Amino acid sequence: MKQPLASTPRPDRTTSILQRRILDGWIEPGTLLAESAVARELGVSRVPVREALFALERDGLVEFSDTGRAYVKDLSPHAFEELYVLRLTLEPVAARLAAPGLRGDLSALEKNIEATGRAASLIKVTHLDLDFHELILAASGNARLLKLWRSLRNELELWLGRLHRSKEIQTRGTCEETVSTHRDLVECFRTQSAAVCERKMREHILGWREWLPVLPGKE
Amino acid sequence: MKQPLASTPRPDRTTSILQRRILDGWIEPGTLLAESAVARELGVSRVPVREALFALERDGLVEFSDTGRAYVKDLSPHAFEELYVLRLTLEPVAARLAAPGLRGDLSALEKNIEATGRAASLIKVTHLDLDFHELILAASGNARLLKLWRSLRNELELWLGRLHRSKEIQTRGTCEETVSTHRDLVECFRTQSAAVCERKMREHILGWREWLPVLPGKE
DNA sequence: CTTCACCAAACGGTATACCGTTGCGAGTTT
DNA sequence: AAACTCGCAACGGTATACCGTTTGGTGAAG
Structure with missing residues (x-):
């Protein structure tokens, strides 16, 4: 480090x-x-x-x-799919790389989860959610990977912000679901191998995509 | 498109x-x-x-x-490993995404291989090699992915240029090996499934890493 | 009513100028 | 001789000014 x-x-x-x-x-x-x-x-x-x-x-x-x-930027649903593919590509790798180092110190992730549980607004939950993932990217030890992910994060926030404002996002159980899946991930980091963590992260991203509504867009 | x-x-x-x-x-x-x-x-x-x-x-x-x-920028071997991990992560995915569209039109890749065969200098071969890969990234249809890769390409060229100048790179058979492995890839795109193309690309990148010398650096 | 031509306002590209800060070296002191 | 200090040169941040090009709108012609 x-x-x-x-x-x-x-x-x-x-x-x-x-x-x-x-x-x-x-x-x-x-x-x-x-x-x-x-x-x-x-x-x-x-x-x-x-x-x-x-x-x-x-x-x-x-x-x-x-x-x-x-x-x-005027995002198209196609552009969102591109972002999604990149998350699905980069984050599991980051989880694998971060796993060895993370096993010993999960306090940052746990603190984030705790804060998510206390979050008042959905937008706050979203930010903490992205923070959680960024913590893992940072723990991967690959600065370039983190840099690439950061360049995607802004676009993601742009999308999510618009979804929130257009009320097309489901708020029911969002916070609880985020907290519980993140807890799963932390448990995975604590007890499982890097390869398992990689798969777990992949599933997590897949689930996130599933949870999003059908995407609006002019294109 | x-x-x-x-x-x-x-x-x-x-x-x-x-x-x-x-x-x-x-x-x-x-x-x-x-x-x-x-x-x-x-x-x-x-x-x-x-x-x-x-x-x-x-x-x-x-x-x-x-x-x-x-x-x-003063590159460390660690930074190069970071780049390598990212190539190994992004390019197989690009190959998978590009495979369906590429099957029908491999002329650009074939033209690149032909040019590589005629290349006079090792530095030219290197550029054509990267061009070959960039063609696949572009064919993936994911503009964001291409953008990320392009942001890595410059750093790669920086490294390879320094290796060339320090004569620490092996020149024997470089051109022939590049041409033949790229031909394999094209054949794979022509006849195999997207998943196979993805694996093939992964192996290609792994082989490329193996072919590089031990990396110099002050860090 | 549509189309084309022209013009003025606005924009981006770039050069120049000013200011506060940083960093480095010379000179001095211990 | 080593360390510390002071001062100046150079750098980055920013404002302003000028120029060529693009753009959007208006008026005239078809």
Whole structure:
């Protein structure tokens, strides 16, 4: 183990404000994010806005047209399936890699589960759910893998946020189910081999997909 | 199928020049890439340089210190193992996804193999090798997956370039072996199921790892 | 009513300028 | 001779300004 395995690089105020606005749905998908307009809006110059737009493109929240204009990403169900396939590919591997190191110290995961049980809102549960998975990615010891996953997380949050707002997500038993399946996973890490943990994580992701509603979308 | 599945976004002159210089080893690993100095060197202002440095960080060729300074990435053997694990994770999945669509049109892959057979230098073979794999990633139909892979490719080229220059890579039979294993893969795509193609790709990556020399590095 | 041509506003790309901070080396002290 | 300090040079962050291109709307022609 080396450093804390890549904390988010340099928290940029402009970027995080824009990110929040997009994730929270304050800006309609497909909206043009003109540098000048955003700069005026946020009270900064175009340069940090420019930087923020590039960072957000990397995180999949913004996409550029071939003429260099930035738009808030408009996700299609197909794009969601792509994300899902990647979760299903990366996370079981992360679970396998993380298993040996995790066996000895599951306190972080347990603390997360506890917090999930106390969570008041569904959106909070969602964030804690993703935090749980990110803890495992971080424990994998593969910084590049964690980096790839982080670049997917934002897009996932974008989707889940929209689902929540459109009330198309089922809230019944969500928290309890999350807590119990996560408990299963922790138990698996505590007692089972890495290969079993890998399979367990795969099943967990499969179950998560099943739990999601039919996906809306314009495409 | 939709668009050509994400051609490299907007080819930026400054970025590609810097990228080339790093990949070709003209700049020592760990070197500070000061915006002003690079800007003077390339005859542009700091703004495009800034943009280029961010893009290169995304591609894993540059890393920023916590004070915002950009350095040419200094790869450790551990970092290479991380990349290898990710190839081993992503590419078989890509092969499985690409298999159905590829069965009908293998001409691009065959053309690549033909070019590999005619390649003059080992470095050219390496590039064509990566091109071959990228064709499969692109054929997977998963744009996000392709994007992730592309973000790994640059780092791989960085490694392979350094290996070539340090003469620590075996050149004997490299070209022939690449051509023959790739031919196997194409034959697999032509006649076998997606699941078989996935396994075949996994074996191919495993073999590639085996073929690499013991990795040098300061860490 | 539709289509085309043209023009003005807006946008992105880039250069330049200013400022606070960092980092490094020279000079001094112990 | 080693360590500490002070100061300056250089860097990154950001604002502003200029230019070429794109875009969207308007008015005229078919």
